[in-house]
Amino acid sequence: MPVPPSSPSIEDEVTLARYPFLPQASAWIRSLAHRHAIDLDELLEGSWMDKARQRARLRLVDTVQSKEGVQVAGGDIHTEEGRLVEAFSFYYARLVVCASEDERLVARWAQAEAARAEQLLILDEANLEVLANTYLSEIRRSQKVAATTVVGAPGMTLRQQRQGASDVWQIGLSDFIEICPKITGHRWRLPNADVSEGWVTLHNERTYASSAKVARLLRERIKASIEADALEKMADINTDLAVRLAEPVGMVRNLMASKASEAIALVGADEQDWPPCMQRIVADLSAGVNVNHFGRLFLASMASTLALPQESCVNFFRGAPDFSEATTSYQVQHVYQHGYTPSGCGKLKINHNCPVLPGDNRTCDQPWMDHPLKYIRATQRWKRLTQPSPAAEPSASPTAPDSTAEDTPGNDNDRA
Numbered sequence: 001m002p003v004p005p006s007s008p009s010i011e012d013e014v015t016l017a018r019y020p021f022l023p024q025a026s027a028w029i030r031s032l033a034h035r036h037a038i039d040l041d042e043l044l045e046g047s048w049m050d051k052a053r054q055r056a057r058l059r060l061v062d063t064v065q066s067k068e069g070v071q072v073a074g075g076d077i078h079t080e081e082g083r084l085v086e087a088f089s090f091y092y093a094r095l096v097v098c099a100s101e102d103e104r105l106v107a108r109w110a111q112a113e114a115a116r117a118e119q120l121l122i123l124d125e126a127n128l129e130v131l132a133n134t135y136l137s138e139i140r141r142s143q144k145v146a147a148t149t150v151v152g153a154p155g156m157t158l159r160q161q162r163q164g165a166s167d168v169w170q171i172g173l174s175d176f177i178e179i180c181p182k183i184t185g186h187r188w189r190l191p192n193a194d195v196s197e198g199w200v201t202l203h204n205e206r207t208y209a210s211s212a213k214v215a216r217l218l219r220e221r222i223k224a225s226i227e228a229d230a231l232e233k234m235a236d237i238n239t240d241l242a243v244r245l246a247e248p249v250g251m252v253r254n255l256m257a258s259k260a261s262e263a264i265a266l267v268g269a270d271e272q273d274w275p276p277c278m279q280r281i282v283a284d285l286s287a288g289v290n291v292n293h294f295g296r297l298f299l300a301s302m303a304s305t306l307a308l309p310q311e312s313c314v315n316f317f318r319g320a321p322d323f324s325e326a327t328t329s330y331q332v333q334h335v336y337q338h339g340y341t342p343s344g345c346g347k348l349k350i351n352h353n354c355p356v357l358p359g360d361n362r363t364c365d366q367p368w369m370d371h372p373l374k375y376i377r378a379t380q381r382w383k384r385l386t387q388p389s390p391a392a393e394p395s396a397s398p399t400a401p402d403s404t405a406e407d408t409p410g411n412d413n414d415r416a
Contacts, residue, residue: 003221007134015127017083019117020090021226022134029087036084043092044244051081055089057248060096063105063112063288064255070116096252098234099245105256106230108288111321114223121215132214135221138172138199139214169210170199171217179220182290184322187213223321256287273383275375276364277348278302280355286319294343294351296320300332301340302372310336344371 010016010024019025032038036048043049062070076082090113097109121128132139173195180188187193187208194201202213242249271279281299284291291299296317303313310332317328345364348354356364363369363378 003135004133004137008130010130013083014077015130017077017086018120018124019127019131020087021113021117021222021229022131023225024134025087029091032084032087038084038088040241043088043095049088049092052085052088053092055085056092056096057251059089059093059113060109060248060252061255063093063109064252066112070112094230094233095237095241096245096248098230099237099242100249100253101234101237102253102256103231104284104287104289105252106234107227107290108256110223110227110230111288111290113226114219115321117222118215118219121218122212125211128211128214131218132169135218135225136171136175138175139169140199141167141169141210167210168204169202169214171202171214173198173200175217176200179217182220182322183216184324184327273376273379274302275372276356276361277345277354277372281353282316285317288319288321290321292351292353294347295353297335297340298343298348298353300335301342303332304336304340305342305373306376342372346370348372 007023010022013028016022016025016028020029038046038049043052059070077086093109097106100106117131121131129139129141176193177190180190187205194203202210204210274282278299281291281295284295285299299316300313303316310329313332313336314325314328317323317332320328343351345354358365363375366378369375369378
């Protein structure tokens, strides 16, 4: 991604504690560790770092359970102790996430920390520019009175509200093109953008200040940076460190499993019959993974075909990093009204939405298995054949005895 080759200097310790993921924060945190004799043993088990570990656990719980990401409120970073707690809680949480060896958890944690940063940056006008220049290759602003700006608009600082004016930011076209496909909404599509001489102007809107739009763009870059850094450090977790972190890792894994089970069980009926592709997409969304558009359309069309309530289908998407109640409800209603047919296995594989490898699932390995609806019919038939009495239990990986015309879906064409 086009990021600046060097980062602007940040000397303010409060800012570094507020955003401990910044590349500029690494040297400062190392100096803190040296000044207070904080080594790995102290961070993992020492009494001096007990508050940092408690704060880290809260960060991890928010990662899994909070829709808004890690809560903004932490220690008092205007004190030395508060800065220590905030900085090292981030480091400890990253150690736990890396020790989990779960890339979905890494992605969800990075998303939660980035969402927290966005909330802070909307209010932190003083540091918005320095963070923008850290993560964006081309960004500039000019003082303008925007006709669409309304006093009291969300995302505006008190100074902006009083003046009825706000800085209008511009971002380089290459940054905009790279970042915006990850964000939903018409304003983030290039045909709707105000582009001039390689710059995209982020105009103020009635309910969306230009500075808040910059914070939203920064969230994507911050997430990518945190995630890449954690995945790189995952290789440094040795067996001894993994054992010492087993308890917090187990805690967050259990939270993740509980969240996934909660999402899958939303409709409460026959979810065990769902094909692996559908279960995986539901679990990924619950874990905060940014499932691609094709996967989301497939899930909605499957829910429609299976006659699941629209509300249940909307609930599947609540864990998505860009979830919007209004947008999701509208899109799900559109899929239900137009009767989209779920895509077949071939298209799911091409679009990276099939989680099954050869040998993973007996039913998926069958030569006639080319559509998720066949999987459901085969599973249900197998259950009827193998459950003549209440004492019988279904096979964990069902295989239909044969292939008949009953298995063939009516249509395998996507309707756009």
